[in-house]
Amino acid sequence: MAFQSTKRGSKQILKKNIKIGIDPGVNTGFAVTVNGKLTEVTSLDFWDTRDRIDGILDANPGSTITIYVEDAEKRSGSKESAFGAGQVVAHCKLWKKLAEKLGSDSVTFNFVRPDPSLTKYSKEKFKQFTNWSERTNDHGRDAAMLIYGL
Numbered sequence: 001m002a003f004q005s006t007k008r009g010s011k012q013i014l015k016k017n018i019k020i021g022i023d024p025g026v027n028t029g030f031a032v033t034v035n036g037k038l039t040e041v042t043s044l045d046f047w048d049t050r051d052r053i054d055g056i057l058d059a060n061p062g063s064t065i066t067i068y069v070e071d072a073e074k075r076s077g078s079k080e081s082a083f084g085a086g087q088v089v090a091h092c093k094l095w096k097k098l099a100e101k102l103g104s105d106s107v108t109f110n111f112v113r114p115d116p117s118l119t120k121y122s123k124e125k126f127k128q129f130t131n132w133s134e135r136t137n138d139h140g141r142d143a144a145m146l147i148y149g150l
Contacts, residue, residue: 016063018056021146022049023070024091029143032056038132038148043139046094057107065107068146069095074113118145 023029028049032040072088099109119142126141
């Protein structure tokens with residue numbers, strides 16, 4: 001079993017290695033791997049994403065959680081409109097503020113430039129690459145590619 005366990009009183013706690021990928025924007029891409037297995041690929045608004053992260057933190061005490069956020073300021077050659085790119089940069093700034101508040105020994109934020117060869121996968125290519133067969137959109141797939149295989 002890939003889990004480490006400890007006992008707290010009579011309660012057993014399973015320590016997991018959780019990675020969360022975030023593709024910021026009005027439609028925030030959100031993906032989760034638990035011990036290397038992709039468990040969630042979706043898109044949410046900023047506040048629902050924040051609530052989802054809080055839920056993961058609460059449900060997994062003692063686990064190692066690493067959150068990878070695409071940093072729009074590190075991305076070059078973006079094909080987005082200036083307005084759209086500006087919105088994404090603004091959302092990135094919100095995530096950086098949140099990282100200051102949530103970062104701890106068990107929660108780490110990494111602001112990354114995505115590998116251009118691992119973005120904008122079609123649903124068919126994404127399914128082939130990850131074996132994820134559930135419904136996805138561009139934002140969720142981009143978030144997943146930030147963390148898949150790490």
